[in-house]
Structures are given as structure tokens and as C-alpha cells.
Amino acid sequence: MKRLILPVFPKISLTAGMLFCFLLPQRVTAQQIKSYLDSLLHTATVNYPLIRVKKLQTQALQYAVKYKQNGLIPSLNASYQVDYATANNITGMIYPQYITPISGPPSKGNDYSGVPGSAAALNLQWEPITFGQRGAEIELAKGKLQxxxxxxxxxxxxxxxxxxxxxxxxxxxxxxxxxxxxxIDKSAFNLKQAQTLVASGLRPGTDSSSFHSEYTRAEMQLITIERQRDSTLIALKELVGGKLPVGLVIDSALFKHIPEVALGDTALTDHPEIQLGKANVAANELALKSLRRSILPRLTLWSTGYGRGSGIGADGSINSSDGWRFQRYNYGVGAQIAFPLLEIFRQKPLWKQQELIAASSREQLAQTELRLNTQKEIAASNFQKAVQSAQLAPQQFYSAQYTYKAIQSRYKSGLINYYDVIQAQQLLFQSAATVKIAYYAAWRALLNEAAYNGNLNLFLNQYGK
Structure with a gap:
């Protein structure tokens, strides 16, 4: 799973609803924070098209299993036909493929006049015993479902x-x-202070211009980050299916505390990717089993009842009106067992192909386990280092804050120039942003570790505390 990288997006204006969300009070309970994330996950589960695609595909596979299970149901066909054809016939054997048979004794010669005929039948065919073929097909369908x-x-x-x-x-x-x-607030304060000092003659006029430039740059930086906020919100909206849950709750406290390091060890056997690999191996092995069972014999039971009419009499006389009604009625029952004696030789290459596919899927599973174990170790190490960085980041901020206050006082006293104030302000600004980013990195590293462990509860159990 790839790590998400925060990109810089083009500016997209916020809707009135989004603006209203940003004006909501920031004092929210941990339960509200946790509940809103749960709502996001639930909304994505219900609305995201790709997830719905997978659900529908699974439902289709469930019906595929039912279809294979219904193979035990006999085949019962009712038919009725009428025809108008010649009756020329000849004795002897002929391979029936592509040839339409004609019943009756041989004719003395060719007579191209047609006569009507009719027939109706009820045929039942049942394969109660397939020597494991049907069971193997059902197991294969269940394997594909899994x-x-x-x-x-x-x-x-x-x-x-x-x-x-x-x-x-x-x-x-x-x-x-x-x-x-x-x-921006600090830039505005410094600009106002510089203007006052310039007006009193304690500072040159260039200080006012320099602080005004810094103030403008701070406003442009804010516009850039607001553009990213708009884009990230729209990206989130896409992931939940196009519509965010109502009552957007911003967790302003998330980047003020650090997740715990001690998470314990989670076996990879329950990881969804491992489960998919195991299901793939099982399905390929069941496909091989089904192929091997396909050469076994089949026992078929059949029965039939039918009526027949013909415009030609037993003595060869023609009476067309008799062809439209039934004149003779028959029934029959029987059993047949068929052995595909040479099928094994034809299917051997197919068996070998499926054996190699099954072996390949086992190796692919081993590769997935190796990769996830490696990524799991890397994620655990990254999480520990991210927590350590997050623990150190506030110290840098406090030092920058102390430096900024001291330099600001010295500037007001005329001991240093505007450049030192701007440098100290930028250091404080970067340090404050670094704290937020360091805390974010710790939470993101926790999410990565949970993802590679295959257990999102490692993240969710700490979120919203």
C-alpha cells in the first residue's frame, strides 16, 4: 500500500456549506471526533462505486455456487413439432452429425412431393451419480466465491x-x-510597530516597506495552504462516494498528542492480502481437482414419452391429413454409463498447466508474505522514529518562540534591524508548522503500521482518545 503524499493542488473555492463547517466551534468531544471518522468509513463503504462493484461480484459468485448445486436437478424437456418434408429413405449407417435423420423403411425411389408430419415428446434426463465430478465443480465454485x-x-x-x-x-x-x-497576525503586528517607530523617527522608512512585504508574503502563503485545504477536502469527498457525512467535525486536538508506541505484534495470517492469496491458492487447487474428476464416468438415467403422426401410411399410401394428428404413442426408460476412455490423454497438458498455475499461486503467496513482513518491520521502525521526532519538535518551537520574543524586544529598543526580526519570525513560523507535521507524521506512521499489520484497530483504538 502506497503512502499518501500531500500534494499542492490548484485553488478551488469552498462552498457555503464548507465555510459553515469551518466556523463550527472547535471544542468537540472525543466521542464526536471518533464518531465522525466512523461515519466517513461507513459512508465510503456504502457509497464508493468500487466497493459496490466488489459486493455485486461476490453476490454473482454466490449464484454461481447455487447453479452448480442445482446440477442434481433432472433435465425435463417438453417439445412439439410439425414439418412438411419428403419421405425418401435408404438403409445403412451414417454418422449423425450434420445429417437430419428420416424415419421409416427405405423407399422404392425418389418422390419429391412433401407430406406433413407431427410429433410431441416429454424427455427426462438425470445424472444422479457423477463419481465426484459434480462435487468437484461445486467446491470449485465455492473456492471462487471465497x-x-x-x-x-x-x-x-x-x-x-x-x-x-x-x-x-x-x-x-x-x-x-x-x-x-x-x-499573518505577527506580520501585521510587526508592520504596525514598524510604522509607529518610523513615524517617530526611530527607524528608517525602509523598515515599514520590508515588514509590509513580509505581511504580503504571509497572506500569499495562507492562500496557498487554503487552496490545499480545499483540494484535500474534495479528495476526501471523492473517497466517500461524492458526499461527506453531515456535521463535519475537525479534530484540532489530534496534533497535540502523540500515539503510543507499544502496539504489540499482530500475526499476518489475518491480513486481507494474505487471505486473498490463500483463497487464490485454494481456488487453483480446486480447479485442478475438478479437471482430474472430469475424466470419470457419468451415470445417466433417462425416460421419454412421445406421440407421432405422419402423412404416409404403413403401406406407402399418402394421406396428408393424418400428418397433423398423432397416430402412434411410445414410451421408454433407460440408464447409461459413459466412460471417456481417451479423455485423459487429451487433458494431460491441461492438468499440467493447472498444476503450474497452482504452484505459481503458492509462490505468489510466499512473495506476499515476505513483502508484508518486510513492510511491517519498516513501518514499525518508521513509527518509532516518527514518535521520537514528534517528541522533540515542541522543544524547537519553544526555543524559536523564546528567541522571537527576545529579538522583537531588542528591535523595539533599536538594538537590531528588521532583518533579524523577520528571520526570527520565519524560524518561529517554520517551527510551529514542524510541530504539526511531526505529529501528523506520527499518526500517519501509526496508520501505515496498522495497514501493514492488517488491523486498522491499531489506529482506531487510539484515535479520538
């Missing part, structure tokens, strides 16, 4: 990771806006 269910579960799991990642992106940008706004 693969479809595993594919649906993996799609849902991955999409939930994407939704949470997009939500974290949006929360980060929303929180960074406060940092950018605070930087």
Missing part, C-alpha cells in the same frame, strides 16, 4: 486506509491554517 469475498475484503480494507489517510491530510492542512494565520 476468492471473491477475500478480494472484496481487501478492497474495503485498502479503501478504509485511503479514507483515513485523506482525513489525516485534511486535518493537517486545517491545523496548519491556524499556524499561517498566526504568522
Amino acid at each position: 476468492y471473491g469475498q477475500a478480494d472484496e475484503n481487501l478492497t474495503l480494507f485498502q479503501h478504509q486506509v485511503y479514507v483515513i489517510g485523506a482525513w489525516l491530510n485534511y486535518l493537517l492542512v486545517s491545523d496548519l491554517i491556524k499556524v499561517y494565520q498566526s504568522n
Whole structure:
């Protein structure tokens, strides 16, 4: 699963509803915060088209199983036909493919005049015993169903990771806006202070121009981050199916505390991707089993009852009106067992192909396990380092804050120039943003670890505390 990277998007204007959401009070309970994320995940599960696609495909596979199970039901066909044809016939054997048979004794010669005929029949055919063929086909259909269910579960799991990642992106940008706004406030204060000092003759006029330039730059930076906020919200909206749940709750406290490091170890056997690989192996092995069973004999029971009419009498006389009514009636029952004696030689290459496909799927499962174990270790290490960085980031901020206040006082006293104030302000601004980003990185690393462990509860159990 790829790590989401926060991009820079073109500016997109907010709707009135979005603006209203940003004006909501920031004091919200942990339950509200957790509940809204649950609503996002639920909405995505219900509305996102790809997830609905997988659900429909799984439902289709369920009916495929029922179809194979219905193979035990006998075949019963009712038919009725009328015809107008010649009756020329000749004795002898002929291979029936592509030849329409004619009943009756041989004719003395060719007579091209047609006579009517009719027939109706009821035929029953049943294969009660297939020596394991039907059972193998049912098992194969169930194996494909399990693969479809595993594919649906993996799609849902991955999409939930994407939704949470997009939500974290949006929360980060929303929180960074406060940092950018605070930087504007500082720029406005410094500009006003410089204007006062310039007016009193304590500072040169260039200071006022320099601080005004800094104020303008801070406003442009805010516009840029607001553009990213709009884009991340729209990206989140797409992931939940085009419509966000009502009552958008911004978790402003998320980037003020760090998730815990001790998560315990989760076995990879329950990871949705591993389950999909196992289902693929099982389906391929069942397909091989079904192929091998296809060369076994089949026992067929049949019965029939039918009536027949012909415009030609037993003595060869022609009476066309007799062809439209039934003159003779018959019934029959029987059993047949068929052995495909040479089918094994024809299917051997197909068996070998399926054996190789099954072996390939087992190796693919081993590769998936190896990759996930590696990614799991990397994610655990990244999470620990991200937590360590998040623990250190506030110290940098406090130092920058102290430096800024001291330099601001020295500037007011005329001891330093405007450049030092601007540098200190930028350092404070970057430090404040670094704190937010470091906390975001810790939560994002936790999400990655939960994703590679195949257990989103590792993240959800800590979110919203």
C-alpha cells in the first residue's frame, strides 16, 4: 500500500456549506471526533462505486455456487413439432452429425412431393451419480466465491486506509491554517510597530516597506495552504462516494498528542492480502481437482414419452391429413454409463498447466508474505522514529518562540534591524508548522503500521482518545 503524499493542488473555492463547517466551534468531544471518522468509513463503504462493484461480484459468485448445486436437478424437456418434408429413405449407417435423420423403411425411389408430419415428446434426463465430478465443480465454485469475498475484503480494507489517510491530510492542512494565520497576525503586528517607530523617527522608512512585504508574503502563503485545504477536502469527498457525512467535525486536538508506541505484534495470517492469496491458492487447487474428476464416468438415467403422426401410411399410401394428428404413442426408460476412455490423454497438458498455475499461486503467496513482513518491520521502525521526532519538535518551537520574543524586544529598543526580526519570525513560523507535521507524521506512521499489520484497530483504538 502506497503512502499518501500531500500534494499542492490548484485553488478551488469552498462552498457555503464548507465555510459553515469551518466556523463550527472547535471544542468537540472525543466521542464526536471518533464518531465522525466512523461515519466517513461507513459512508465510503456504502457509497464508493468500487466497493459496490466488489459486493455485486461476490453476490454473482454466490449464484454461481447455487447453479452448480442445482446440477442434481433432472433435465425435463417438453417439445412439439410439425414439418412438411419428403419421405425418401435408404438403409445403412451414417454418422449423425450434420445429417437430419428420416424415419421409416427405405423407399422404392425418389418422390419429391412433401407430406406433413407431427410429433410431441416429454424427455427426462438425470445424472444422479457423477463419481465426484459434480462435487468437484461445486467446491470449485465455492473456492471462487471465497476468492471473491477475500478480494472484496481487501478492497474495503485498502479503501478504509485511503479514507483515513485523506482525513489525516485534511486535518493537517486545517491545523496548519491556524499556524499561517498566526504568522499573518505577527506580520501585521510587526508592520504596525514598524510604522509607529518610523513615524517617530526611530527607524528608517525602509523598515515599514520590508515588514509590509513580509505581511504580503504571509497572506500569499495562507492562500496557498487554503487552496490545499480545499483540494484535500474534495479528495476526501471523492473517497466517500461524492458526499461527506453531515456535521463535519475537525479534530484540532489530534496534533497535540502523540500515539503510543507499544502496539504489540499482530500475526499476518489475518491480513486481507494474505487471505486473498490463500483463497487464490485454494481456488487453483480446486480447479485442478475438478479437471482430474472430469475424466470419470457419468451415470445417466433417462425416460421419454412421445406421440407421432405422419402423412404416409404403413403401406406407402399418402394421406396428408393424418400428418397433423398423432397416430402412434411410445414410451421408454433407460440408464447409461459413459466412460471417456481417451479423455485423459487429451487433458494431460491441461492438468499440467493447472498444476503450474497452482504452484505459481503458492509462490505468489510466499512473495506476499515476505513483502508484508518486510513492510511491517519498516513501518514499525518508521513509527518509532516518527514518535521520537514528534517528541522533540515542541522543544524547537519553544526555543524559536523564546528567541522571537527576545529579538522583537531588542528591535523595539533599536538594538537590531528588521532583518533579524523577520528571520526570527520565519524560524518561529517554520517551527510551529514542524510541530504539526511531526505529529501528523506520527499518526500517519501509526496508520501505515496498522495497514501493514492488517488491523486498522491499531489506529482506531487510539484515535479520538
